[in-house]
Amino acid sequence: QEDEKAARTFDEVYPEAVAATASVRQWKSEKHAAQWTATLRTYASPVIGQMPIDQITRDDILRVLRPIWTEKPETASRLRGRLERIFSYAIWRGDYTHSNPATFKGCLDMILPSVSTISEVKHQTAMTIEEAIEVAEKLWIKGAISHLAVLFGLLTALRAQEFVLARWE
Secondary structure, eight states: OHHHHHTOBHHHHHHHHHHHHHHHHTOSSHHHHHHHHHHIIIIIHHHHTTSBGGGOOHHHHHHHHHHHHTTSHHHHHHHHHHHHHHHHHHHHHTSOOSOOTTOTTTTGGGTSOOHHHHSOOOOOOOOOHHHHHHHHHHHHHHOOHHHHHHHHHHHHTOOHHHHHTOOOO
């Protein structure tokens, strides 16, 4: 039984971990599981897929992440989190007997720069006051409840979630 567990490969374990994660997180759409599976199949499987999961090390995780870490930081960050979750699942199942090799803090952060330092943040430019007045006038003229809600948000500088669910009382 123990030999059977130790012989399980990454590719044998990760679909179970994805299914368990989907069940626990109560994903509302199949798209989430498909995204998880696609990134794991594209980036992790070619590198570590056939390795016995208990033999995978931090260096193996780095071989998966390094090629995309600076080129595709958002994808790399999501992939790293998914790998961490898979290894947490494998630890819980007893398939992996070491510390999680995909943990960022205290492990990979010693080698990889934080995604926030390598990815450029692009903020939306704010409207000028003239543009805001023009938009506000158009929203007022249209008068539909949805247009008035947007106008209310514009005038109060609230986020939609803060006022859409508001009650009159």
